Amino acid sequence: MSADKYDVIIIGGGPAGLAAAYKLAEAGMEVVLIERGDYPGSKNLSGGVLYSRILDQLIPGFWEDAPVERYITNYITTMMTKDDYFNLEYKGKALGNPPYNAFAVLRAKFDRWLAEKAEEAGAMIVTGIKVEKVVKAGNRIIGISTGEEEMLADVVIAADGINSFISREAGLRGDLRPEHLAVGAKALIELPREVIEERFRLNSNEGTAFAILGEATYGVAGGAFFYTNLDSLSLGVVMRLDDLARAGIKPVDALDDLLDHPLVAPLVKGGKMVEYGAHLTGEGGLHMVPSKLYADGMLIVGDAAGFTINSGLVIRGMDLAIGSGMMAADAVLEAKEKNDFSANSLSVYQQKLEDSFIMKDLKLYAKMPEFMESERLFKQYSSMANLLLAKVYTHDLTPKKHLLKSAMDTIKEERISMIGLIKDGIKGVRAL
Incomplete structure (x- = not known):
């Protein structure tokens, strides 16, 4: 690989950036991915549900090797008051058959595994470095600067998350609006595997996912989630930023009360808290997605592009991220064949998204916010x-x-x- 010039530079080591890196490297492209954390996934709290059939297209049978937790067969929607709760439960037998519909994953483990797969395919992953800005030649983006050195590439892919300053610097995104954002407070609680399976009525590697409305967020717009891992439980609250500010409520207080609720307390009893924290997430759905996802020498993917869906029953982000990373890789490969990395050439990425489940599902749930x-x-x-x-x-x-x-x-x-x-x-x- 060239010391200073690559085919593609990817900023951010989440599922979107790693999916793009894997596919591009597998196709023989010179790819470097830059991750600010100590390793991909190091900045992630607990985990979530990965709707995984898109990943099966990228890495067939990935679950045989990946550090997935449980495949989700049970979905429970809860309407909660301070003292009572009403559960609506669905268990799908077919959801437990490969190719599996969804897995609970712990992002610190999962992202690190996907990074290893990208490296095995030939991608270079550089960690512990913060990208300061993009490098331009006129209006064209030709690389990135870390403050100490510059790295050049035919294409830069911005996969740097919900706050993506790179896409804002490139003029593809404006400032985020409070009504499109939410604050999530999460916890990870360790429990023996056999205890989880008994309490949640699970066989072998089956898993349960809760979506909770009502008192869990003190009446603030948002909801709570609760997932079973192999030997731990992921749970948390997600509260919309503008509503949260008006109410003057702290998400950590809501999470503490959720842990004491009559629904949750018996399920986490005897568990050991091993993670606790908060982070920003997207809630705007289609309204967060920029009108243009490409520029001369740049594409934006995953959370950086606003690809999240909250349908009220399920929260999706990882599958959209992986899918967008794969489509960005396809667009770059087509541009490479033409040796044309202009905005016009890279615009095929946006068309691929429009024709895919990503934009179709975002449009379907556009009125949910x-x-x-x-x-x-x-x-x-x-x-x-x-x-x-x-x-x-x-x-x-x-x-x-x-x-x-x-x-x-x-x-x-x-x-x-x-x-x-x-x-x-x-x-x-x-x-x-």
């Missing part, structure tokens, strides 16, 4: 659902009412207007 602006969704509907079920299951010698009458009474007790309920219902149908 607007739907999730309703305070009733986080403050009143969980209370309403639990109160109604309390009436259904409580038998105190008072004559029972018809379920519809009980539902109408509950709506009145929660002071929810029928017009508001209907509006939210219509928005929910449109959003999903």
